[in-house]
Amino acid sequence: MNDITLDKTDWKKYRFDEMVQNISERVEPSQTDLDVYVGLEHIDPDSFHIKRHGHPSDVEGTKLRFYKGDIIFGRRRAYQRKTALAMTDGICSAHAMVLRAKEDVVDPMFLPFLFHSKSFIDMAITISVGGLSPTINWKDIAKQEFLLPPKPEQKRLAALLWAADEMIEKEKGIKLQLENQIQTLINECVSDSNNPSKPLSDLVYVNPTTKIDALCVSLVTMQDVSETGFVYAETKGDPTNLKNKGLTPFKENDILFAKITPCMENGKGCIARGLHNGLGLGSTEFHVLRPKIVSDLYFCYYISMSKFFRREAERQMTGSAGQKRVQPEFFDFYKLPMPSIEQRKVTGKRLYEIDCDISKMEEQIALSQQIKQELINKIY
Numbered sequence: 092m093n094d095i096t097l098d099k100t101d102w103k104k105y106r107f108d109e110m111v112q113n114i115s116e117r118v119e120p121s122q123t124d125l126d127v128y129v130g131l132e133h134i135d136p137d138s139f140h141i142k143r144h145g146h147p148s149d150v151e152g153t154k155l156r157f158y159k160g161d162i163i164f165g166r167r168r169a170y171q172r173k174t175a176l177a178m179t180d181g182i183c184s185a186h187a188m189v190l191r192a193k194e195d196v197v198d199p200m201f202l203p204f205l206f207h208s209k210s211f212i213d214m215a216i217t218i219s220v221g222g223l224s225p226t227i228n229w230k231d232i233a234k235q236e237f238l239l240p241p242k243p244e245q246k247r248l249a250a251l252l253w254a255a256d257e258m259i260e261k262e263k264g265i266k267l268q269l270e271n272q273i274q275t276l277i278n279e280c281v282s283d284s285n286n287p288s289k290p291l292s293d294l295v296y297v298n299p300t301t302k303i304d305a306l307c308v309s310l311v312t313m314q315d316v317s318e319t320g321f322v323y324a325e326t327k328g329d330p331t332n333l334k335n336k337g338l339t340p341f342k343e344n345d346i347l348f349a350k351i352t353p354c355m356e357n358g359k360g361c362i363a364r365g366l367h368n369g370l371g372l373g374s375t376e377f378h379v380l381r382p383k384i385v386s387d388l389y390f391c392y393y394i395s396m397s398k399f400f401r402r403e404a405e406r407q408m409t410g411s412a413g414q415k416r417v418q419p420e421f422f423d424f425y426k427l428p429m430p431s432i433e434q435r436k437v438t439g440k441r442l443y444e445i446d447c448d449i450s451k452m453e454e455q456i457a458l459s460q461q462i463k464q465e466l467i468n469k470i471y
Contacts, residue, residue: 095251097469102240108233110197114189116156118182120147127181128154131165134173137460139203140260141175147182154182155189162190162203166227169215174206188229197239201249205237207464208471237471248470255463262459266452273445277397280390280438286428291394293429294387295380297422301340305368310338313374316347318358319449338372339379346380346392347373350417356405360396362388378419384432389439393446394427 120128128145135142141163147154157163157177165173167186183189192199205211214235219225239245341347343366349359354376363371380395382388394400403425408415430438 095466095469097240099238099240102238104236104238105196106233107235107237110193110202110237110239111162111190112193113229113233114155114157114161114191116189117153118156120150120152120154120182123147123156123182125156125181127179129157129163129175129177129181129183129187131167131171131173131184131186134163134165134175136172137207137464139174139176139256141178144181153185155185155187157181157183157189158191160191160199162192162206164188164190164206166215166232167224169212169219169225169227172207172212174203176203186226188227198242198245198249200253201245204249204252204467205471208467209464210468210471211237240470252463252466255459255466259456259459259463262452262456266449266456269445269449269452273393273442273449274398276438276442276445277393278399280430280434281394281427283428283430286430288426289429290423290426291380291391292422294384294435295346295382295391295422297419298339298379299381301342301345301370301379303340303370303372305370307367309363309366309371311347311363311371311373313349313351313354313359313376316349316359316361337375339375339377341371341373341377341379342366342381343369344382344385344388346382346388346395348378348380348395348417349376350378351376352405352408352413352415355408355417356401358396358401360392362392376416378417378422380422386432386436387439389443390430390435391439393439393442400425 118125125147128147128150129141130145130150133141133144158180159177161177163175163177163183164187165171166188192202215227215232216225218231218235219227220231240248341363343363345363347361347363349355349357380391382391404417404421407421407425408417410416429435
């Protein structure tokens with residue numbers, strides 16, 4: 092796709108207000124019969140697709156009316172890259188602009204991709220005003236100029252871009268199906284009432300003693316651990332210089348479980364792998380879970396990451412707001428129907444295989460997004 096050569100000889104510059112109409116139809120949520128409210132929180136970065144929304148009864152204050160086919164552009168904090176294409180009528184946050192293509196100048200299906208181009212985002216950030224919540228004013232963006240191809244070329248390029256977008260959405264759909272498979276498999280595995288109810292501590296040692304006897308070990312902060320089981324980055328350190336830091340020791344193939352809010356609720360956790368000398372030191376806000384049987388590693392890890400386990404842990408948290416924590420005793424008293432050792436081994440292996448498929452799909456999505464973005468930037 093990115094081998095496409097663009098001859099811009101016949102392209103023409105237009106002011107933004109020559110390309111779009113700023114729709115400023117005001118609506119009071121309590122006085123509308125519309126069913127859809129779209130806030131900036133409902134728009135995903137770099138995606139035109141609105142996959143969730145609220146209801147007008149959820150909000151107060153004057154909002155903007157939009158119609159199917161309009162563009163909802165997040166003018167507040169433009170660096171968040173939030174622009175969506177309305178597929179129905181509704182109302183949206185006043186922190187957005189509702190824009191409509193002037194079809195004599197720009198194809199409505201070509202226009203949305205402008206908002207995802209690097210040049211547009213850079214411009215939007217530059218003209219934003221304000222400190223904590225930088226916002227774009229219409230008069231400032233209206234006079235910005237953009238180079239557009241003739242209408243037939245717009246139509247051809249729009250078809251290419253939407254084909255790329257459709258492929259990405261399909262790939263995201265496959266990834267979601269795989270994620271649902273993991274949750275379904277876990278739920279089925281621990282919902283058999285014929286199995287004896289046991290706590291997870293029957294299968295793991297909770298915060299076991301770990302001797303740090305190497306001169307160089309991995310240092311893992313809470314920020315290094317993802318919500319999907321990966322360590323994004325870790326550094327090396329000399330443990331003799333860290334004795335008074337109060338860090339949590341662990342070793343290769345231990346499970347790290349974030350115990351503090353909001354990290355626990357957000358699903359932070361991982362299997363510690365690739366550690367320097369097989370040892371690590373991490374945040375004191377980790378619980379360390381060490382499987383008593385090697386074959387239980389994946390089963391225990393996916394249980395600790397499951398939605399139902401995290402929900403129960405959230406209910407059992409103690410402490411003040413903002414500093415709530417899961418106590419180590421939780422792993423002793425929360426019981427669930429426990430499959431046999433062979434079932435755990437088979438289920439854990441299958442969960443790991445699905446997770447690997449998810450990782451591959453994430454890589455494919457990233458590649459597809461990169462290809463689409465390179466084409467957008469080439470056009471704009």
